[in-house]
Every structure is written in C-alpha cells, then in structure tokens.
Amino acid sequence: MAEPGKPFPVKFFTAVFYTDNKFLKMAREKLLKNFGEMDYESPSFDFEFTSYYEEEMGKNIKRIFYSFKNLVMPDEIIDIKIKTAMIEKELMLEGKRKVNIDPGYMDYFKVVLASFKFGGQKVYLGKGVYADITLWYEKGRFKPLLTCFPDFQSNLYEKVLLRIRELYKKGLKMKDEK
Numbered sequence: 688m689a690e691p692g693k694p695f696p697v698k699f700f701t702a703v704f705y706t707d708n709k710f711l712k713m714a715r716e717k718l719l720k721n722f723g724e725m726d727y728e729s730p731s732f733d734f735e736f737t738s739y740y741e742e743e744m745g746k747n748i749k750r751i752f753y754s755f756k757n758l759v760m761p762d763e764i765i766d767i768k769i770k771t772a773m774i775e776k777e778l779m780l781e782g783k784r785k786v787n788i789d790p791g792y793m794d795y796f797k798v799v800l801a802s803f804k805f806g807g808q809k810v811y812l813g814k815g816v817y818a819d820i821t822l823w824y825e826k827g828r829f830k831p832l833l834t835c836f837p838d839f840q841s842n843l844y845e846k847v848l849l850r851i852r853e854l855y856k857k858g859l860k861m862k863d864e865k
Contacts, residue, residue, distance in 0.1 A: 696758035696862065697792040698855035699767065700727075702800070702844075703753065704734060706745045710778055710785035717774045718753060718788070722767070726854050727754040729847040736837040743783045752844065754851045758858050761799075764792055765816045768801035791821070793855055798822040798829065798839075798848060808834040824852065 701718060705711040719725065729752035734740075740748055759767070771788040778785050791800040800819045802809060809817035821839050822829040829848050831840040838844070 694761050695794060696859070697761050697794045697799075698754060698851060698858065699757075699759045699764075699790070699792050700752055700754040700851055701771065702789040702791065703751050704740060704744065704748055704787035704789075705751070705785065706748055707785055710780075711751070713778055714774060714786040714788060715753065717777070718771075721770055721774070722755050722757075724756040725753050726756040726858075727752070727851055729753075729844075729850075732838075732843060734838060736841070740787065744785070744787065750838065752847050752851070754854060756858070758855070758862060759792065761792060761794070762812065764790060764799070764801045764818070765812050765814050768803070768816045769814060772803070793848070793851060795855075796824055798824075806834065808832065822848070 699722065703711065703714060705714070731749040731751045734748040734750050767790045771790045775784050775786055775788055789800055791798060793799070798821045800821050801812075802817045802819050803815055805811075805817060806819065809819045812818050819835075820832060821835040822831055824830075829842070829845060831842075
C-alpha cells in the first residue's frame, strides 16, 4: 500500500502591483515583518497588459517581485494568501487597494500563484484559496500555460524568475547540508 509522500519545500515570492512608492514601501515593510528576510528584489516593471486594475489603483501601474529567504511547504501558501490579503486591506485608501500582492511559490518544475478566484485551471487548496499553475520550467526556460496572465505569457519576468529559481536551488542545497 502506498504511503503519502512528504512534499519538497518551495520558494515563496510575491509579485506586487503598485502605483505609489510610499505604499509599496509600507507593503514591503509589512511583508518583511510577516514573512522574514528577503533574498531578492526585482527591478520594477511597467504593467501595460490590461486596464483591469486601473479603476481601483489608477494608471502607471508597476509590478515588482520579492522572494523570501526561508523555504516554505507548499500548503503554507493558503495562510500566506490570507495574510497578504490582510496587508492589502490595511493599506487601502478610500476603499481602494494601493497595492495588490500576489503570493506564489516556485519548485523545480513550476510557478504557482495563489488566488481567491475560481477558474477551470485552478486547484482548490482550502480556506477559499486556489492554486493557479502559471508557468512550467523546461530546458532552462519558463513556459506559460495557456491560461496564465498576459504579463507572464510575455516572458517579461524570465530573468527575474530564473534568478529566483537559482536562489531556490541554493536554499535547497543549504537545507540538505544541515
């Protein structure tokens, strides 16, 4: 009879939308307080793929990635998603989000974003949180799934995600050496 296997730890990261550096700084401080040391901060990218967020956040939206030093277990993404939603709520101004924090994780094979929204490609995890497999890693590159967001489909973040993957592999190696 087969026994349940223990999952590998994963690399936790956030992809943050923002329009105001002041609110980004506050979000970054709250992320550090809640999730510990970061080991990578990407450059900011202009987000011009859809106007979906403009009504709530305004124009000139940017996205930045933060990855966190400590590896987590995949199911921790449930509570992480709930906590990042609380941070968004704490930073709201006049009922509108000033930051949109998309938590996710990476393992050797894929990038997974956490979502509160149901979708045909998403897998329910619990507590209202779904896993959205966004990218697949193969032959040195991240390949978008057909249902992934346009900015991830564009490979705009390829270098960032490859860097985060390097940090993930180093983190696993250090964990194994302990």
